[in-house]
Amino acid sequence: MTSAQRLDAHTPQTAPQAPAMGRAARRKAHSSRKRSLAARYLGYVGYFVGAGLISGAVVHHPLDPDRYTRIAGYGALVFLAATVLNEFLLTRERPGPARMLVVIGSSLLLSFGIGMLSGGLQHFDDFPDRGAVLVPAGIVVSFIAYVIKDADTPWQRVFSLLGLTVLAVAALAFFGLREVAASIQTAPGGGHSHGAAEEPAADDQAPATSPSIAATPAPATSAPPRPATPAPAHNDGHSH
Template sequence: MTSTQLLDARTPEPTSISPAEGRAARRTRLARKRSLAARYLGYVGYFVGAGLISGAVVHHPLDPDRYTRIAAYGAFVFLAATILNEFILTRERPGLPRMLVVIGASLTLSFGIGMLSGGLQHFDDFPARGAVLVPAGLLVSFIAYVIKGADTPTRRIFSLVGLAVLATAALAFFGLREVAASMENTPGGGHSHGTAEEPAADDHAPTTPSAPAASTPSASPTTKPTPKTPAHNDGHAH
């Protein structure tokens, strides 16, 4: 190529960004910044909802009305986080049938996680209950997670992973039941947050009034020498 051809050759002009494309990019960056708070709330909502449900599932026998409300609050928080993460912040929104499946599976998943975490956390307080909640929560959470996943076919529930989860849950049930039985046979085992100590405090409560009653007869002989004081006063009258 001659020098004339090199001079006449046109250099490629840099690709310029149109104003419309620049505004679209700015809107995308702004939307990402705004979605940070929403993604944070959705992330925290999963853990807060599961935590409320776990405490309510374990402590439900102590106060059924109170812990039923707590479980309902936890389910509401978990579902709100699911709707925010799965349907509002996502780019592809599923149809109504799939949306109902995801909501139901998410609610089941929240209770499964709550049963698993609550049973492990409070196993020393409720051994017999924890021995049932841990394996049941493991199975429920696995099945709900498989159903919830859009790319996970439901036949994977009966796959090798599903059989491994089932075997683990069975071993956990029989093993934890033996541990719970040994804890209940030992003295002082299986107390639930001090509730067992309250009757002991009530048994000692009636004994406190008996102490003054026993001291009242001893106080009566001290009043017998009082008749001597008039004789003393008569002999030494001023």
């Protein structure tokens, strides 16, 4: 073996150095990270804003159905927009069309499940009977929607031991909250009515004086009759 071959054999092979990043490339990467941060923030906030709108609409729906139906629709659109941003635009592995439809449908179901759960808990004192139904229903709906939405979890896990545990918790919550709702309604001053007029105070319940009676003047006291004055005698020079 020649000396040149020995030198080649002992010379370590170094990895090729990556070309230095220029100023324009660094500025572009920094701008991309800032846009990604803003997009992640909007997607994160969209989940909570959408669920909050739905929770308020689900609880207050009987008060004004038209209004709160629109609010629930707006909340669902916000939640779906956040889902599209987080699951399809900011991810590196975009799912196919079939998986995309599953994610969108399960996200919509998840938004209503979270809305029922949070709204029922938040306004339980205001609507006890409605809250006793919304809370356990929200637990079941949100669990089923999350299992379907999670790509790493088969949908059969809905019927697993964990699913049965969630169902048992929802049943206990239903019967327990029914008892609490009954105790709230039987208690004096229980419940709360949105938009109801306040009861007048005890002092304000006294009957008011009728305007016609108050405006009628009191009859004047009649003066006693004056004695009649005798007429003067008539003297015309004739004797009667």
